[in-house]
Amino acid sequence: MSMPSAESLRPVTDDEVARFVTDGVVHLPGILPSAWLDHLTGPVDETIADPSTTVDMTALSAGLGGTGDPGTVDGRFLSGVDHWLHHRAFAAFATTSPLPAIAAALMDAGRIHLYEDSVLVKEPGTVEATVLHQDLGYFHLSGERICTCWVPLDPVTVDTGAMVYVRGSHRSGTVYRPNWFVTPGPLPNTEGEAVPAIHPEDDRLTHIPAEPGDVIVHHAGTLHGAGPNRSATVRRRAVSVRYCGDGVRYEIRPGAPTKPHHADVRSGDPVVDHPGCPLVWSRPLGSGR
DSSP states (O other): OOOOOSSOSSOOOHHHHHHHHHHSEEEETTOSOHHHHHHHHHHHHHHHHOTTSSEEHHHHHHHTTOOOOTTSOOOOEEEEEOGGGTOHHHHHHHHHSSHHHHHHHHHTOSEEEEEEEEEEEEOTTOOOOEEEEEGGGTSSEESSOEEEEEEESSOBOGGGTOEEEETTGGGGOOOBOOBOSSSSOBOTTOOSBOOOOOOTTOTTEEEEOBOBTBEEEEETTOEEEEOOOOOSSOOEEEEEEEEEETTOEEOOOTTSOOOGGGGGOOTTOBOOOBTTBOEEEEOOTTOOO
């Protein structure tokens, strides 16, 4: 089967780059060809159906004493990571779709490495919110050019679990202690400050509804979360892909989940092409910056 085009439907604009730099998050509407969404739909549904490839975050929340909204019907929040290592469709999306070039444009990077991908599904009636967290605390990386591209396969509204961001929070320079995603409790043996409480009326908070074909990109230091899926019928399926670029180094963080290739690196080592963190985009020679 031929792969969809590596070209985006439109370029990233200067205004979008500026917004990413200032806010630590930018919504890119209508940028991803629909063929890539078609390419992912079957593999995502296969992943949902296979309990060996995801973590049931609803069950995790219950085990940690989390509570949901009793006004909703029962649903499930499923999350998986590193599907690209085992499934050709996810590998193609992470490495040959428009996403690496989009990340490069936003981060002004000359090269882009793939760090990981993730499937994030909230079925209708999922009561679990994704609590505020910061990606950087989970990543064994340090540097400025690290981002997450969040790609919805379904229309996403505030009622079905839209992403929410704390604009400008990436500029704090703080690496917050990672939590369980479904409760604010910290992961065991991790270090750092707890994620600060953000008042619901804080004007930095922004919910971003999105449509299939949109991409939301946030800096690894940006605080973010997502709401429950209160719909009785609409799914919220998304794939996120995490990239890093020039100047990024490994930073092994105690307690955060590691990947096999992390056994081969030390804190301070530069990120170089490796099967576990491959180079997926580089600026064409002679194009300048």
